[in-house]
Amino acid sequence: MRHFVLYSNHGKTTGKFKDLVKAGRLDIVANSVLHGFFISNGLRAGIDFHIVLNGPPDPPKHIRIISNKETPWSKKDIGTLLRIALWKYKKGKKVEALPGVFIERKSFVDVIEELAEKYPVYLLDPRGKRLDEIEIKPGPVFVLGDHLGIPRKERRAIKDYITETISLGNIPYFSSQCITIINHRLDMLGIDTEYWETLDKFENKK
Amino acid sequence: MRHFVLYSNHGKTTGKFKDLVKAGRLDIVANSVLHGFFISNGLRAGIDFHIVLNGPPDPPKHIRIISNKETPWSKKDIGTLLRIALWKYKKGKKVEALPGVFIERKSFVDVIEELAEKYPVYLLDPRGKRLDEIEIKPGPVFVLGDHLGIPRKERRAIKDYITETISLGNIPYFSSQCITIINHRLDMLGIDTEYWETLDKFENKK
Numbered sequence: 560m561r562h563f564v565l566y567s568n569h570g571k572t573t574g575k576f577k578d579l580v581k582a583g584r585l586d587i588v589a590n591s592v593l594h595g596f597f598i599s600n601g602l603r604a605g606i607d608f609h610i611v612l613n614g615p616p617d618p619p620k621h622i623r624i625i626s627n628k629e630t631p632w633s634k635k636d637i638g639t640l641l642r643i644a645l646w647k648y649k650k651g652k653k654v655e656a657l658p659g660v661f662i663e664r665k666s667f668v669d670v671i672e673e674l675a676e677k678y679p680v681y682l683l684d685p686r687g688k689r690l691d692e693i694e695i696k697p698g699p700v701f702v703l704g705d706h707l708g709i710p711r712k713e714r715r716a717i718k719d720y721i722t723e724t725i726s727l728g729n730i731p732y733f734s735s736q737c738i739t740i741i742n743h744r745l746d747m748l749g750i751d752t753e754y755w756e757t758l759d760k761f762e763n764k765k
Numbered sequence: 766m767r768h769f770v771l772y773s774n775h776g777k778t779t780g781k782f783k784d785l786v787k788a789g790r791l792d793i794v795a796n797s798v799l800h801g802f803f804i805s806n807g808l809r810a811g812i813d814f815h816i817v818l819n820g821p822p823d824p825p826k827h828i829r830i831i832s833n834k835e836t837p838w839s840k841k842d843i844g845t846l847l848r849i850a851l852w853k854y855k856k857g858k859k860v861e862a863l864p865g866v867f868i869e870r871k872s873f874v875d876v877i878e879e880l881a882e883k884y885p886v887y888l889l890d891p892r893g894k895r896l897d898e899i900e901i902k903p904g905p906v907f908v909l910g911d912h913l914g915i916p917r918k919e920r921r922a923i924k925d926y927i928t929e930t931i932s933l934g935n936i937p938y939f940s941s942q943c944i945t946i947i948n949h950r951l952d953m954l955g956i957d958t959e960y961w962e963t964l965d966k967f968e969n970k971k
Contacts, residue, residue: 580841586841594939594942597939598936598937598938598939598942599912599937599938599939599940600912600937601936601937635786635792689953691897691953706805706806727949728949728952728953729952729958730804730807730949730952730958730960731804731805731806731807732804732805732945732949733800733803733804733805734805736800736804736945736949739938739942739945739946740945740946740949743933743934743936743938743942743946746934746935746936747895747897747934752935752936754936
């Protein structure tokens with residue numbers, strides 16, 4: 560599996576929103592999920608995507624999406640998937656809101672701590688080593704922020720869990736572009752490159 | 766300048782459309798333009814983006830977008846920019862529909878032929894050489910198709926203008942993802958990496 564952890568500074572922690580942009584830039588989250596999972600006519604089979612929302616009214620919320628053929632994806636409306644996950648949140652529980660989509664209360668630091676027990680953790684940082692110059696170990700976890708980045712306090716708190724800081728260069732890419740670049744790098748290395756043809760095609764074959 | 770040429774098989778050649786997806790997958794064109802020009806809080810300064818639309822009712826149409834601070838971009842609605850360009854088309858003329866946005870009748874082959882007179886042309890093709898293993902010459906032109914690729918007939922017609930065929934690997938990426946990957950490669954090589962802070966920030970500084 561390829562793991563991503565996206566830190567959303569102000570992403571709303573309720574399903575009551577209409578506009579993704581105004582909901583603490585959940586558009587950035589949706590686009591990152593899109594480019595994390597989808598390719599042309601295909602859904603990547605080995606993605607484990609963690610989102611930590613830190614906006615009002617009830618942070619933090621941890622949405623986890625794991626590649627699953629049964630997830631009712633709408634590529635053009637990933638906001639609805641996020642909204643449903645948030646609606647289905649139940650206090651004190653880990654809920655499977657949709658096939659492959661889970662929600663619970665969990666902080667960014669706790670998410671990273673748990674992943675670091677099993678996997679190597681790579682934090683995106685402009686001062687890190689170049690992505691194409693490091694060795695990527697199996698089951699890599701890539702940690703990145705939204706347009707505001709990851710707050711210094713949080714970065715300090717996860718410091719001991721980081722295997723390596725990595726850089727994609729000096730250009731400030733969209734979070735979704737960072738994910739595309741990382742996915743391509745792993746594809747070129749032949750790590751977890753499986754994908755399924757799109758659900759439409761699955762449906763047609765039934 | 767970095768040049769892109771995107772071949773759209775069925776992209777509508779009229780501004781009369783509501784849904785980009787139903788307008789011959791102009792959503793693919795819009796997303797490719799988005800990732801061609803935009804980075805986080807920035808607009809790339811050295812992009813020359815050519816789109817050739819081959820859908821009904823009046824193909825072919827050539828829309829050219831050149832990096833320009835005055836272009837009234839709406840990142841969330843690049844469809845409107847395409848629509849305005851198509852509305853402003855005038856038979857037998859090259860029209861500047863918006864600052865930095867041009868439209869005229871011109872075929873894919875003619876667009877490539879003209880670019881090839883001045884610049885090296887790289888055609889995306891799964892059987893090509895790996896992007897990270899070729900030398901990129903100044904002013905590169907990258908040629909790619911939408912979800913249906915470039916028809917064989919068109920590929921044959923541009924054959925003599927191609928400097929090199931290049932591959933991004935075995936995964937069928939979105940056109941927009943191909944553009945992100947190419948932009949990142951050029952960024953890493955330090956070719957045409959200039960960008961402007963977003964227009965919002967320009968406005969605020971006035």
